[in-house]
Amino acid sequence: MDDSTGISPRMNSISLNKERHGDSHLPNFELEKFDHSVQSDHHFHSKSALEILRETVRILRYNLAGFMAIAALLIFPVSAVLMSNVLVDQAIVKRLTIRLLLIVKSSGLPLMPFIKQSCQKFSEMTISAIMCFPLYITLLLLSKAAVVYSVDCTYSRKMFDALKFLVIVRKIWRRIVSTYLWVCMVLVGCLTLFLLLLVTVSNLFSIIGFTSDLKVYAAIALGLAFSIFLANAIIICNIGVVISVLEDVSGPQALLRSSVLIRGQTQVGLLIFLGSTIGMAFVEGLFEHRVKTLSYGDGSSRIWEGPLLVLMYSFVTLIDSMMSAVFYFSCKSYSLEFSNVECQPVLEALTSSPISSNVQRHGVQ
Numbered sequence: 001m002d003d004s005t006g007i008s009p010r011m012n013s014i015s016l017n018k019e020r021h022g023d024s025h026l027p028n029f030e031l032e033k034f035d036h037s038v039q040s041d042h043h044f045h046s047k048s049a050l051e052i053l054r055e056t057v058r059i060l061r062y063n064l065a066g067f068m069a070i071a072a073l074l075i076f077p078v079s080a081v082l083m084s085n086v087l088v089d090q091a092i093v094k095r096l097t098i099r100l101l102l103i104v105k106s107s108g109l110p111l112m113p114f115i116k117q118s119c120q121k122f123s124e125m126t127i128s129a130i131m132c133f134p135l136y137i138t139l140l141l142l143s144k145a146a147v148v149y150s151v152d153c154t155y156s157r158k159m160f161d162a163l164k165f166l167v168i169v170r171k172i173w174r175r176i177v178s179t180y181l182w183v184c185m186v187l188v189g190c191l192t193l194f195l196l197l198l199v200t201v202s203n204l205f206s207i208i209g210f211t212s213d214l215k216v217y218a219a220i221a222l223g224l225a226f227s228i229f230l231a232n233a234i235i236i237c238n239i240g241v242v243i244s245v246l247e248d249v250s251g252p253q254a255l256l257r258s259s260v261l262i263r264g265q266t267q268v269g270l271l272i273f274l275g276s277t278i279g280m281a282f283v284e285g286l287f288e289h290r291v292k293t294l295s296y297g298d299g300s301s302r303i304w305e306g307p308l309l310v311l312m313y314s315f316v317t318l319i320d321s322m323m324s325a326v327f328y329f330s331c332k333s334y335s336l337e338f339s340n341v342e343c344q345p346v347l348e349a350l351t352s353s354p355i356s357s358n359v360q361r362h363g364v365q
Helices: 009-020 049-062 064-084 090-106 113-131 133-155 162-208 212-246 252-261 266-292 302-339 354-364
Strands: none
Touching: 049 064, 049 133, 049 266, 049 302, 064 133, 064 302, 090 113, 113 133, 133 162, 133 212, 133 302, 162 212, 162 252, 212 252, 212 266, 212 302, 252 302, 266 302
16 A cells, blocks of 8 residues: 555554554555655654644544544633633733833833733733633643544544543543643743843843843843743643643653753744744734724624634644644654654553453453
8 A cells, every 4th residue: 555645654663553553444544755765864854843734734634523522612711811811800900010120220221011901911911820820831732632632543543522521531631730830930030030030130231231232132032042041941841741632741850851852853843833932923913903902993793803813822732732743743753763763652541441351350360
């Protein structure tokens, strides 16, 4: 049979296992192929960001109803609360902004307009993250697990089974939550480290006697360097959550596994992160301009523009989660091809019935 039919070559071992066991009643899912040549450079065999996006679209088309249900039931409510800032107390945001401005002023940085706006935005994001945390650790985290399971089902030539997914989630939910809590601690630690470095560098420049302009340039350079560092950390955290769903690891082990798995493909991860961030920022900007701020007419269009923009934001979030899962399989495929280890289907052991497990135990005894 020709290689051009079937699933992506990076999961060929899974498809071969299914065919051996006669599980090929589903229509073949045609994904973009790798060019199998004699070259062994991993940059040649790994997927580019554009190829991962194309493959994500193919997976979405294959199981459109399932993914749209995940977006509507799990992601949309979180996006609506997040974008509307309905849980954010502006008085608390204002107090936090004033404290940040005092810290900036004490460090010697001039209170320029963009610094004030940055402090305001950072305060809003911090309060919003705290207030929406219960939604993040329930609905949003469940949506990530559902997306990863759906992508895995696609590669295994299976249709999404909601009951089977619920059985799996009950067994792996603790390790997913554990990994997510570690992700939150890592990100909070990164932001805290950045603030400490910013204050330290500003105070050091003040002691040396540098001008305010040089302090601003140094702060901008530090911010750019930190942005790259934070982007890498977020990529590792996203793949870590995927790993906690598909592999029997959690917490710091999942994050360590993620950092090892994406080694050599960080540039692809950065491009994926950049695309998702730009898409989310664009939708947020539209929502801020056309819904929150009454900049034209009588505001009657908010009735339909608000839900539409929230739906767009939910869709971008869905695509981001799907691309993280596809990126994981791409990295996993390269590591398996490099080590010549056969890839086995994941999440299969979790769906075995308790009766069969008891029979196996008695058989061993």
